[in-house]
Structure formats: structure tokens, C-alpha cells
Amino acid sequence: MIHPSNSDKTQLDALISRGMSHRQTKNNLAASYQEQRKSFLLKRLQLQAQILLVAGLTLIAFFLWANSSLEAKIYAFKIGAVVELFILLCWGLCKTPIGRRYPDLIFLSLSWAVTCVVQVDIALLFNDLEPRTSIWTLMFLTQATIIPVQWWMHLISQLGTIICYLTLYLLYNPVLKNPSAFYVEQGLYFFWTCIICVFSVYLYERLRKKEFQARTAMELAQQKSERLLLNILPEMIAEQLKQQPTTIADSFLEVTVLFADIVGFTELSTRTSPAELVELLNTIFCLFDQLAELHGVEKIKTIGDAYMAVAGLPNQSKNHASVIANMALGMQKAITTFNTENNQLFRIRIGVSTGPVVAGVIGLKKFAYDLWGDTVNTASRMESHGIAGSIQVCEATYQLLKDKYLFEKRGLIQVKGKGEMMTYILKEINFKP
Incomplete structure (x- = not known):
């Protein structure tokens, strides 16, 4: 099982309390x-x-x-x-x-x-x-x-x-x-x-x-409508749309983007009923959503069995890289626990990248908060060119985290559309002083 720290427990208690308050509102x-x-x-x-x-x-x-x-x-x-x-x-x-x-x-x-x-x-x-x-x-x-x-x-x-x-x-x-x-x-x-x-x-x-x-x-x-809107859009963006329903696009100089993909899920879909498959995927993504809420990460979207999240926007913060690193490690533990409880053999492949992005809401219907920029593409490549069960990060992310976390240098790899890139595998938090 996952054993959160004291600060994580405090945040989780607050999350549970908010959920209970919604149920007690009526x-x-x-x-x-x-x-x-x-x-x-x-x-x-x-x-x-x-x-x-x-x-x-x-x-x-x-x-x-x-x-x-x-x-x-x-x-x-x-x-x-x-x-x-x-x-x-x-x-x-x-x-x-x-x-x-x-x-x-x-x-x-x-x-x-x-x-x-x-x-x-x-x-x-x-x-x-x-x-x-x-x-x-x-x-x-x-x-x-x-x-x-x-x-x-x-x-x-x-x-x-x-x-x-x-x-x-x-x-x-x-x-x-x-x-x-x-x-x-x-x-x-x-x-x-x-x-x-x-x-x-x-x-x-x-x-x-x-x-x-x-x-x-x-x-x-x-x-209920407010909670539904906040489940789709960040609170700050939702308020902007309510006050002035126009295109929203903001630039952020430095954020950390995470892409995660469940290895083996596509193969499982060929031998599992759609209802059971969706139930498994929903359970896993709910665990990820809880981790995102716990660590203060903004979930962006899910695409099939892929999960995208970002730290450092729309509310900017200096520790965005550490927040994503903690969430990525938590996702690995969550998958391990899920496999044990459900007799599955899933592994998760995670890619992380740090840099500038443009974030906002475009279009007239079915609003969605999304990210654009080279940092997003790099994070996607870190995931797709990664190793099953590992967290692969780019050079920029490594430089922000190397003093607080333990890494394994993977070296230069050929990345589609990017050429050769130096990459690292995030292992765990560096508990040594």
C-alpha cells in the first residue's frame, strides 16, 4: 500500500472533508x-x-x-x-x-x-x-x-x-x-x-x-454546475470565461509537463469486455486524479489510456518540477497497489519535460483547457520513447531535480522529430542530507 507523508495526509484529509461538505450541503x-x-x-x-x-x-x-x-x-x-x-x-x-x-x-x-x-x-x-x-x-x-x-x-x-x-x-x-x-x-x-x-x-x-x-x-x-465546470476547467480559467467568454491564451515561461501511458492496456482490450476495460481504466485514472489533487497538479486530459498533467499553471509556482516528480513516483506506487489488489500486470511509462508553454481555451463548444508548445511535445516524446515502468525526464527537468532526487543517466537517445536528446530515469527521492 502507499504510505503518504504527514503533509500528504493533511492534504488528503482536507480533500475528504471537501467531498463530505458537498454531500452535506443539501x-x-x-x-x-x-x-x-x-x-x-x-x-x-x-x-x-x-x-x-x-x-x-x-x-x-x-x-x-x-x-x-x-x-x-x-x-x-x-x-x-x-x-x-x-x-x-x-x-x-x-x-x-x-x-x-x-x-x-x-x-x-x-x-x-x-x-x-x-x-x-x-x-x-x-x-x-x-x-x-x-x-x-x-x-x-x-x-x-x-x-x-x-x-x-x-x-x-x-x-x-x-x-x-x-x-x-x-x-x-x-x-x-x-x-x-x-x-x-x-x-x-x-x-x-x-x-x-x-x-x-x-x-x-x-x-x-x-x-x-x-x-x-x-x-x-x-x-452542482460550478463543481461540474471546475471539473472541466481550472478555477481561474472558469472565472475568466464566466466574466468574458472569449479565447483565453496565456504564456508561461516555465512549467513541468507529465505524460503517462499504461503499458499493456491495448493488448488487454483484445481479450476483455468493453465494460470491464472501461471500469479498470476508470479506477486507475481516479487514482491518478486523487494524486493530482493531493499534490496540487493540474490534470489536462486523458487520451485513450494516456494521462496528461502539468504543474506551474494556471497558478504559477517555483517547485513545479518537484511536484510532478512526486506525483510520478506516486503513480508508480498506485499502479503497483492496483495490480496487487486486482491481479493485473500493468506497468506505467511516464515522460516529463520542463520549459515554456502556452495554455488556454479555444473554440466555441466543448471547452477544454489545453497546452501547446515544444515542452508539451518533448514530454510526449519522453513518454513514447521511455521504458515501461520508468519515469524518463529531459535535461531541463534533470537540472532542476538532480540535488533532491536520485537519477540514472540513460544517455543520448534518438527522439522522433527532435534528434538526439540526453535523458535520465527518475528513481526516487534523495533522502540523504
Whole structure:
């Protein structure tokens, strides 16, 4: 098996974590709806408390002005002060961990601070239990307008107000001041007000949930499209194409290009079913892709059973040759492990070259990031004129790596289209100081 170094393990863990985060995206987005609704509820509760405080002050001022007797003014001030104190307490709780954890209770407390507290105060002071439907209606309409979430909370607050009134009525058993038709009329108005408030909140929340689900689905689709695009093009190039869809061609003074070919794969295709052949090739190339991700190498393309990659672009780096060397050694180990686990005898032939290239995206359809230049041709020749199971590099690559890696000098070889070239076989990392 391959035993990566500590730095490789760290990078591999990060790669695995990124993969897991993609799988968890949908669950995280779905769960965030509840958090968004709770955050919205808390903000609107604070807003409603502020509005009720101001409205309460105007009502206190009105009753102080409307009542001529000092005793009536004192009673009006007492009732208003108690209600304002309860509202202020609810507002303060919204900013505490208790409020953030139990916003539903704050909602009910704020509602009953106006409806039930006023009933209790008036009952204790005046033994007057006439239904205050105007205050109740104003409160419930305010809540349905400002806090249109969790319809069942609105229903509970309304039922609580009615239960409070009926409880006080049974305890005090007052004499009714108005004919029964008056109370039936008030009850009908109040009933339909409650129904309309709850139903409107229900419809609003249902609409918001559908909008959230649609937005989530769109975000997931965008993320999926983004990941698909990044599987085809480097991130930097993808961003350039999205901003300005034109031909992209950049020159790089020095990069290192790798070509790899699986020896014996063509022969295997004559005695293996296409499905099995593709499965084997996919498994091998997935191992190479993982190594490319691990070492920060840019995969360019696959052609049949050949694999092409480059280091040093589109993000330029100084250690591009070492990165490719490490990947090439890792590919050899990966093939050895694959053969052991799948009872195969594959060998890989790798060619490496260093120098300038032009890289970019051309054409109008089926975009692909590709490389051009003599360095690419040399790397291809290093592979095609190489030795099965070996990593052959050109002189330029050797000069960059000779102090860090062990090489075997192959000598001058005749290269098609290039003439004689000095080549070297990369063996392993030089562990000696």
C-alpha cells in the first residue's frame, strides 16, 4: 500500500472533508430554514415590542387627558405602567440567551402582556369584565402583520386571551351591561378577525417556505454546475470565461509537463469486455486524479489510456518540477497497489519535460483547457520513447531535480522529430542530507 507523508495526509484529509461538505450541503441548507425563521422571529419581536411601547405611551397620555378625576388618572396610569413594564421585559428577554432559545414563549408573553394583563388589571380595579375586543383585535392584527410566522402561535395567543376572559368571568360572575345581541356581534367580529389573522399567517409562511425551497434548489443547482465546470476547467480559467467568454491564451515561461501511458492496456482490450476495460481504466485514472489533487497538479486530459498533467499553471509556482516528480513516483506506487489488489500486470511509462508553454481555451463548444508548445511535445516524446515502468525526464527537468532526487543517466537517445536528446530515469527521492 502507499504510505503518504504527514503533509500528504493533511492534504488528503482536507480533500475528504471537501467531498463530505458537498454531500452535506443539501442537509445544511434545509436545516438552515428553521434557523432563519427563528432569527426573523426574534428581530420582529423586538420591533413589535418597540411599537407597542410607543403605542402604550400614546394611550396612557390619552386616558390621562380624557379622565377629569384624579383617581381615574391614577388608575389609567397604573394599568398603563404595568402593561408597559411587561412589554419592556419581553423586549429585554429577546436580547438574552433565553429569548434566543425560546422565542415562541416571548411571542406569547408579548401578546398576553397587552390582552390578558389589561383584562386582569381592569377586573381587579373596577370589577369590569366587558370584552376589550378593540384592544384584542389591534394586538392580533399587529402580530399577524409584523410577525407572520408560526400560525399555531397566533392561534394559541388568541385562545389564551379568550380563556383568560372566560376564567375571569366565571370568577367574578358580573352582571352583563349590554344585551346578548351585542356580545354575539362582538364575538363574531372577534372570531373572524382571529380566523383571518391565523389564515393569512399560514398562507404567508407556506409561501415563504416554498420560496426558500426554490431558492435552495437553485443554489444547489448552481453549486452542482460550478463543481461540474471546475471539473472541466481550472478555477481561474472558469472565472475568466464566466466574466468574458472569449479565447483565453496565456504564456508561461516555465512549467513541468507529465505524460503517462499504461503499458499493456491495448493488448488487454483484445481479450476483455468493453465494460470491464472501461471500469479498470476508470479506477486507475481516479487514482491518478486523487494524486493530482493531493499534490496540487493540474490534470489536462486523458487520451485513450494516456494521462496528461502539468504543474506551474494556471497558478504559477517555483517547485513545479518537484511536484510532478512526486506525483510520478506516486503513480508508480498506485499502479503497483492496483495490480496487487486486482491481479493485473500493468506497468506505467511516464515522460516529463520542463520549459515554456502556452495554455488556454479555444473554440466555441466543448471547452477544454489545453497546452501547446515544444515542452508539451518533448514530454510526449519522453513518454513514447521511455521504458515501461520508468519515469524518463529531459535535461531541463534533470537540472532542476538532480540535488533532491536520485537519477540514472540513460544517455543520448534518438527522439522522433527532435534528434538526439540526453535523458535520465527518475528513481526516487534523495533522502540523504
